[in-house]
Amino acid sequence: MxxxxxxxxxxxxxxxxxxxxxxxxxxxxxxxxxxxxxxxxxxxxxxxxxxxxxxxxxxxxxxxxxxxxxxxxxxxxxxxxxxxxxxxxxxxxxxxxxxxxxxxxxxxxxxxxxxxxxxxxxxxxxxxxxxxxxxxxxxxxxxxxxAPALDDVDIGLTALANTHGWPKVLDAVGRMGGTEKKG
Amino acid sequence: MRYAETGFNLEVDLTRGSFERVTTDARHTEQFLGGLGTNARLMWDRVGPEVEPFSPDNLLVFGTGLLTGSPAPATNRTIVSAISPQTKLFAFSMMGGFFGAELKHAGFDKVVVRGKAPELVYLWIDDGKVEIRDAKHFRGLGTLETAELIRRELGDSMVQVASIGLAGENRVFFASIEQGRSSASRQGLGAIMGDKNLKAIAVRGRQDLNVARPAEFMGYCNDALKYIELREKNPIPGVMPIVAGLGSPQEMRVHDEQWHTENFVWGNARHRRKGFWTKEIHEKWTGTMEHMRTRLLSCHNCPLKCGAAISVDTRICSYMMKCFSKLTYTMGAMSDLDFGLKIAQKATEHGVDAFSAPQTMAFAIELYEAGILTDADFPGWPKEPEGRFYWLLDHIVRREGIGDVLADGTYGAAERIGKGAMAFAHNNIKRHEQLPLKLGMLNPIYFLMYSTGEKINITQIEGNFPQTPFATRAEREAFVKEWEHVPDERFKQWFLDWELRGEKSIPNYPTVEATCEIVHWQEMMHYIDDSVGVCAGLSSFPLKPPYHIHNWPRIISAGSGLTLDEESLKHTTRRIRTLVRALNIRRGMRRKDDKPPDDHWKNRFPELEKKLLDAYYEFKGWNSDGVPTRETLHELDLDFVADEFVQKGILKAEEAAA
Structure with missing residues (x-):
């Protein structure tokens, strides 16, 4: 085939x-x-x-x-x-x-x-x-x-994850995303 | 640069709690290769004849072979040496598994242990770093149990552990050193480890092991693998299934046990049970094995599957077994396979030799039946043989009551018991229990091998020449057709002419001269293996193996960089073999000790036996008392041995000069 x-x-x-x-x-x-x-x-x-x-x-x-x-x-x-x-x-x-x-x-x-x-x-x-x-x-x-092309944010987050690990990055995104909403 | 070996030994003094990394003498590698050869040299230099087995001066050596850990298939042996508590002679017991390769990658060729630790300890060798650690919390624990707990304590599942159980701790004369699927079982080396208060050696390594001529060496490794594949697909026709293939006898795989159960002897090496192997037994035992065997297992870098994980309870693997230990407990207790596999689990955890232990237990039962030992010696023991075996195992490994006496093995126990017990210790050579086999007509080849093999174990000297003649000339002709393994064409002719009956049959054929050559060849192959560190199962033990005298020189040379040809390898091997002989001669062994168990053959021929021994000693370059002559020693660059022999009066000065 x-x-x-x-x-x-x-x-x-x-x-x-x-x-x-x-x-x-x-x-x-x-x-x-x-x-x-x-x-x-x-x-x-x-x-x-x-x-x-x-x-x-x-x-x-x-x-x-x-x-x-x-x-x-x-x-x-x-x-x-x-x-x-x-x-x-x-x-x-x-x-x-x-x-x-x-x-x-x-x-x-x-x-x-x-x-x-x-x-x-x-x-x-x-x-x-x-x-x-x-x-x-x-x-x-x-x-x-x-694989779909990565945009700038993806590239940035992947780099952060490589350094700190996804759990920390997700945690930070969660916290900071929340802050922005409140503000 | 050193190739195949690391060039370093780890010297450990347990009395002082110190250790040292010592550069080894490259000339010793040239002269004695490694493994058994260099172990023997160490023992010669450092353990005098006055040193008792349980002396701090007795060395316990874990020596890898010259090629151990290399990519050559089945080069995985660790040769353990010490003076044996049972024979009082130089003992060497080979274990496969994964310990040897790991030790090389940790940066050492040997671990040489002397002295005695004040408390129970274990040794932790981590990539060149060494620690002597407390092992009091492992006291009394099983061999595999200890290995597992050490791995957890060190937090590393890849650590290889060689350990002793209760039997070793209590200096049982037939205690083993267990190492996962493998063990150094014979001659009581576990007792020496226990005497030194050394519960285990744990090792982990991450260093490179170099070979001298890489592409050439790898070519030979690939050739060996291809040949193994071919031999596995083409078993030798006309021989028992367990010897038709490669590896050690395929006891874990083969279910047909007619040959062992009907030709070997049961109990204390006494009872032949012809007609035992019925269809019903075959089915029952096959069921037992298939139920308990969870996986076939190999040693390091070997495609053969000689071992197995055995499960006796709800755990997936209770212990690992190999070879004839499958049947020794079953046959010793006159029981069945289910019992044999179950008690072997306890015996492996306690760490006892699966030849000597069941025979010693069967010996105790015989002494009881003969009235030499009485109920008073066996307080509370059960009536059935299986229960008695468990009772005896428990008392032996704890050295409790009569168990303390039996823990010295059949010979030692008989000496202590007296009252005619020695007649029951009938299956020994040099005080060491043998395979349970009793035959009719003396076989000259086996007579010499039993008498003179200094491993004191027939499987460690027999091998490349068929055990018995083939029935027809046509079968023999077919067999010799692809038999490039023989040293020269004469061997083929001896085999072709060897008949089951008539003039050219045992005991008078092969002739005395041919017998010497055949025995010498087979022994030479074992000494090469034990020094190179390869499993006998791919070299000296089976018929038509991948490694033989014609390809070993180039394989060893490409791996290690040593300059070797067939003649020089033969010469080197002869040097190693003679040094092993010399070690035991120095400890008092002589011609009087070179004999098989009295009852091994029903038909004996004293005159022929004398001729055989005389001729073989001469062939080997030994005098009529079995002592290597000055000439022989000089020829083999062993003048230091000759000098000591003269000094000690073992060789007379004039004899030495002659």
Missing amino acids: NLSNGRTIKTIRIDVAKCNGCRACEVICASFHAKPRYSSTNPARSRIRVIRDQVADIYLPVYAGKYTAAECAGRDKYVIDGREYDECAFCRASCPSRDIFKEPDSDLPLKCDMCESDPTVKEPWCVQWCLAEALVFEERQVAEDK
């Missing part, structure tokens, strides 16, 4: 029931992204981490996504099949509340790049090294969902 206004996106299907917790994905990711390539390994530099809790039988591979400057104010718990997951478990953000998805020596955020490189790899390396098939590479056609 080729949607006229669509594009191809690369995705990884994660089957948590198949994960055996070996962390080979972390090893190869860190190794592939090392400079020079393969010269070192270090799971702390990996763009995929297996969130794990042996007693709760949780083995959850998560990919590094967007950087966020501020942590969430509220946290939820997910209970799936008797296993209790912290909401952060599913979160892909490189975030101040935890030490994953950051370069250990500089704290700079890490993000999964699907191993895009020259020469091209047929599948991201973590998928190739996951013989348990908990990670499966898929290319999908999706309809173009272009």
Whole structure:
């Protein structure tokens, strides 16, 4: 299928029931992204981490996504099949509340790049090294969902939120908006 | 720059409460690789023969292998060493899991623990920073329980913990060190940890581990993975399912237990139960396993799934199990799998070895039945064997009453009990409990492996050569076709000619000379693995593994930067093996100790056995009493060993000079 206004996106299907917790994905990711390539390994530099809790039988591979400057104010718990997951478990953000998805020596955020490189790899390396098939590479056609252009206020608020976090910004907007009405 | 290793050991003195980061000697890496090899060198230099197991001078070494933590699949071993309380010899027990890689990323190749803490403590190694922390609040707690509480106390779910339970704290001679899905179980190393008042070591690391020739090394890693995938899809035909694939025996996955339950022996290694495995049992046990097993689990960077999360109550994972511990309690108590998996949960939390513990308990029941121990020794114990096993486990790990005696293992307990109890401690080598197996005809290969394997555990010396001949020539020809693993073509011929019956069958075939070569090859592979830090399950243990003597030199070299070829790797491995021998020789071990359990085979051949041992000692470069000769030691750059042997009168000066 080729949607006229669509594009191809690369995705990884994660089957948590198949994960055996070996962390080979972390090893190869860190190794592939090392400079020079393969010269070192270090799971702390990996763009995929297996969130794990042996007693709760949780083995959850998560990919590094967007950087966020501020942590969430509220946290939820997910209970799936008797296993209790912290909401952060599913979160892909490189975030101040935890030490994953950051370069250990500089704290700079890490993000999964699907191993895009020259020469091209047929599948991201973590998928190739996951013989348990908990990670499966898929290319999908999706309809173009272009983000609407931001106006000046949006840009300004986003910048504020990046610095202070949305809860504080919303709180301020709420308070100040109210003040203006009264006045 | 050091590659694959960090070049640093963490030295901890628990008596003084001090620690030090020590740069290791790069020449020791060249000479002894890492893991077992460098552990042995440390022990030689620092733990003299006069040091008792429970002395502050006994070292407890957690040594990663040279390639542990590298991208090479299954390089995840930590080799734990100390003088064993049970054998009084140099012990080395390998654990997989995630501890070793984490330790390397924390900046250390080994943790070397000496002294004894005044109070119960644990060690916290956080990326090069070290703390000795109070562990009094963990006293008496289970191994997994402690690990979990330490993770919470430190506020970090990614911390790896190796810990002991009640058995280690109370210095039970077969106490284990547990580490999540893995453990260092054999030879009572948990008791040494307990004696040092060290409840646990927790580690977390974020440092890089470098490899010497990156692209080349990664090529080998990818080759290994591809080969593993191929082997998993193509099990070896004609052998038992548990040895047809890779990894340690796939006990968590395979439900057909006819081979173990009918060929291995039950109780205190006594009863063969032919015809035990009925359809009804098969269905019942399959149901038990499928109900309790919640997930198959791997060690660090290994695609094999040798372990499993087991759930015995409402919790999702009560503990983790692997390999033959599935059956040892079941068979020891003459019970069923449901009981075995349930008591193993308690035993894992208390931290005991799943070979020695059930055998010691079955031994106690036998002594009771024989009237050597009486009701007075077992106040209030139940009538049924399952209840008795729980009672015994509880008393052993607390060293209460008769439990205090039994906690010394079957040999130690028999010595203390007297009254003919020693005849019941019948399944030991060098005072250490063995796999419960009793056979008819002596197999020369296994005779030498049982007698001389210094891990004192058959699974740690056997492996690459098939255990028994294949029935037909056609099957053998098919097997040798893709068998590049053998050191040379002669091995194929020995296997091709090996028959189930007739002239070319056991005990007289393989010939004495061929037997020496086959045993030496298999042992060499284990010593490479234990020094490199790879799981035996992908190298020395299964048939046709991804790693072998022809590809190890280039893999080790590309990873570590050492200059190695096949000859020099063989030479290095021989040096390591000889040093391990020397450590035990210095502690008094001799030819008299190199023997299998008396009743392991029904049909014995004293003359042949003498010939085998004589020839093997000569092959190894040892004298007729099993002591490495001066010539051998010199050839292996172990003159410092020879000098001490002469000084102590172990080698005579003229013999040494010869």
